[in-house]
Amino acid sequence: MPFKIEFTGMDELIRKMDKLPEVAAKVAAESLYEGAGVVADAVSGAVQGIATEPFKYAKGGKRRKPSPEEKAIVSNARHGVAKFKNDGNTIQTSIGYQKAGYATLKGKTKPVPVIVNAINSGTSFMQKQPFLRKAFSKSKSAAIATIQAGIEARADQFDLG
Amino acid sequence: MPEEYTSLVTALKALYQGEGKNKVTLPMAEDEWTTRPETVSYGIVALEFEVDALYGDNVKKCTSYEGSVDLYSLNRDGAGWVPLITATLTEHCEGAWSLNHHTYERETGLFHWEWAFQVEG
Numbered sequence: 631m632p633f634k635i636e637f638t639g640m641d642e643l644i645r646k647m648d649k650l651p652e653v654a655a656k657v658a659a660e661s662l663y664e665g666a667g668v669v670a671d672a673v674s675g676a677v678q679g680i681a682t683e684p685f686k687y688a689k690g691g692k693r694r695k696p697s698p699e700e701k702a703i704v705s706n707a708r709h710g711v712a713k714f715k716n717d718g719n720t721i722q723t724s725i726g727y728q729k730a731g732y733a734t735l736k737g738k739t740k741p742v743p744v745i746v747n748a749i750n751s752g753t754s755f756m757q758k759q760p761f762l763r764k765a766f767s768k769s770k771s772a773a774i775a776t777i778q779a780g781i782e783a784r785a786d787q788f789d790l791g
Numbered sequence: 792m793p794e795e796y797t798s799l800v801t802a803l804k805a806l807y808q809g810e811g812k813n814k815v816t817l818p819m820a821e822d823e824w825t826t827r828p829e830t831v832s833y834g835i836v837a838l839e840f841e842v843d844a845l846y847g848d849n850v851k852k853c854t855s856y857e858g859s860v861d862l863y864s865l866n867r868d869g870a871g872w873v874p875l876i877t878a879t880l881t882e883h884c885e886g887a888w889s890l891n892h893h894t895y896e897r898e899t900g901l902f903h904w905e906w907a908f909q910v911e912g
Contacts, residue, residue, distance in 0.1 A: 693823065751892040751905045754863050757823070760839055763891065763907055767842045767857055 653788055658721050659714055661780030665773040666711040669725050672769035676761040677705045680749060685736075693757045696749045703733040704749060707742045726762070793856055793912030796838050799883040803836050803860065806875050817872055832864035832872055842909060854912045859891070862904040869904060876906065884908040 637643040685697035707730040715722045730742035752758025806817045819834040827833065838858040845853040860880065864870050880888040888908035895902050 692826070747892065747894065751894075751903070752861065753896055753903065754827070754899050754901050758859070758861075758905075760859065760907075763857065763859075764840050767909075768840075771843060 650788070655716060655721065657781055657784045657787055659716070660784065661777045662714070662721055662723060663711065664780045665777035666723050666725055668773045668776050669766060669769045670710045672765035672772075673709060673725060673762060676765040677701075680704070680759045680761055693752070693755055695757050696759060699735060700745055700749060703735065703742060704746055707731070707733070707746070725766075792838070793854075793910050795883060795910035796856065796858065796912070799879070799908075799910065800836055802879045802883055803834065803876070806872070806879065808871055808875070817875075831866060832862065832870045834863070834872070834876070835861040838910075855909050856912050857907060857909050860906045860908065863901045864904075865900060865902070867902060869902065873904060876904075880906060880908055884910055 635643070635646060637646060680701045681695055682698045682701045683695040685699065686694055704727075707727055709727045709730060710725065712724045712726070712728055727743045727746045730746070732739050733742050733745065734740075735745070746762070748756055749759050750762045751760070800819075800821060803817075804819050806819070808815045808817075817832060817834055818828040818830055819836060822835070822837045824833070824835065836858065838856055840857055842855045842857045844851050844855070860876060862869055862872055862876060864872065877888075877890075887910070888906050890904065891907040892905035893903065
């Protein structure tokens with residue numbers, strides 16, 4: 631995204647260039663947070679679309695759908711935008727269930743991400759419902775557009791003119 | 792059904808190992824197994840949802856679809872099917888694929904690979 635820098639002397643150029651990395655990181659993080667929010671909202675919506683059936687043991691090589699209890703765990707679990715990581719060149723985040731903790735299902739305590747993975751990618755005894763992949767793929771264009779719009783809206787913060 | 796997907800399914804179903812009489816095919820089903828095959832390895836290929844579309848002249852000109860290929864194997868190395876499946880995906884999906892998930896099921900002893908791919912329709 632191009633920006634034009636205007637300056638009247640070397641002192642002003644140096645002052646503006648010194649300030650640029652800090653402002654750019656702030657603007658990038660704020661815009662990224664807005665874009666990540668679009669994806670996180672898509673995930674929250676996609677959870678509601680998981681098809682379920684009452685729990686049954688999968689027998690004879692047939693696979694079962696997730697049970698309503700499993701869907702309830704996934705929809706009530708903590709999910710959203712993770713803490714931002716800034717390595718100096720890039721700002722990264724992730725959206726998912728990394729810190730969703732544990733849940734008790736049929737007397738067994740299991741990590742929520744394992745249940746999410748089992749529903750999203752399927753197992754040899756459970757049909758897959760790729761709700762995460764669907765949310766990520768479908769909201770990708772909207773998230774990129776939101777990030778770009780966020781940066782453009784904050785162009786005045788760069789104070790480059 | 793997108794042509795790219797049809798050719799991918801045909802190629803996956805035709806996967807083989809060895810030559811001549813020792814030819815071993817990989818049981819590969821579309822969408823779901825009615826009864827899971829009693830083999831060391833088996834696979835599933837499915838076209839799942841529409842990802843994006845390109846519109847022109849008020850009609851949908853081009854659509855991209857996402858799907859997945861699953862491999863279940865009792866062998867840690869996938870009984871040699873992993874490189875064959877990735878090569879098939881590269882050939883038929885123009886490189887638009889990624890390994891999405893790889894896990895081990897303690898209950899069944901099966902290793903599971905899941906590749907997500909996108910095709911144009």
